[in-house]
Amino acid sequence: SQKIEQNSEALNIQEGKTATLTCNYTNYSPAYLQWYRQDPGRGPVFLLLIRENEKEKRKERLKVTFDTTLKQSLFHITASQPADSATYLCALSNGGSQGNLIFGKGTKLSVKP
Amino acid sequence: DAGITQSPRHKVTETGTPVTLRCHQTENHRYMYWYRQDPGHGLRLIHYSYGVKDTDKGEVSDGYSVSRSKTEDFLLTLESATSSQTSVYFCAISRDYLDTGELFFGEGSRLTVL
Numbered sequence: 001s002q003k004i005e006q007n008s009e010a011l012n013i014q015e016g017k018t019a020t021l022t023c024n025y026t027n028y029s030p031a032y033l034q035w036y037r038q039d040p041g042r043g044p045v046f047l048l049l050i051r052e053n054e055k056e057k058r059k060e061r062l063k064v065t066f067d068t069t070l071k072q073s074l075f076h077i078t079a080s081q082p083a084d085s086a087t088y089l090c091a092l093s094n095g096g097s098q099g100n101l102i103f104g105k106g107t108k109l110s111v112k113p
Numbered sequence: 114d115a116g117i118t119q120s121p122r123h124k125v126t127e128t129g130t131p132v133t134l135r136c137h138q139t140e141n142h143r144y145m146y147w148y149r150q151d152p153g154h155g156l157r158l159i160h161y162s163y164g165v166k167d168t169d170k171g172e173v174s175d176g177y178s179v180s181r182s183k184t185e186d187f188l189l190t191l192e193s194a195t196s197s198q199t200s201v202y203f204c205a206i207s208r209d210y211l212d213t214g215e216l217f218f219g220e221g222s223r224l225t226v227l
Contacts (some may be wrong), residue, residue, distance in 0.1 A: 004155070032214060043117075043203050043218030044156070089155070093214055101216070103148075103155035
């Protein structure tokens, strides 16, 4: 069956360091992959989308990579800040109906001052 | 922020009672979705709509029905609520084209079924 896994439930890092979150998938050939941020008690907020033919995408301090051979996406936050503390979700789609978007369980990132 | 309003934001009900959650959007987006989020699970799709009166089932549709009589409103109904339907429900919308595919989420509706 199709499966999407985020490497850890929680990640603690020091302010200023780079946070790296992992999203792995099996039995799936996604057309694109998305990352969302979710704060406690709030709905997820879209951050970045990367397509299967793209290796890397950047937005300010955020960087996403997509390796279809390894079936993995890495999400990096450089120069992390306490305000980056949140849960980050990855989601995959085969590019067809929006009903096929599948979400991972999320990784809770805590950035300590 | 995308104009998505969910109501009610919090509801406590008893097993066997009907419950309706409402999602209202002001973005005129074609696609609307209902997800549930539970500890230990990712967001799971319940139902979605691709136009007025056009809906389809998602991964966890049993026990739920939906209706969309206007572009801006998408209703989720639990005909007879059960304790397993205690969850946080999120409505989401997306634009008609699939070029970006990003979803815009509402703030969520927390439902407790006693």
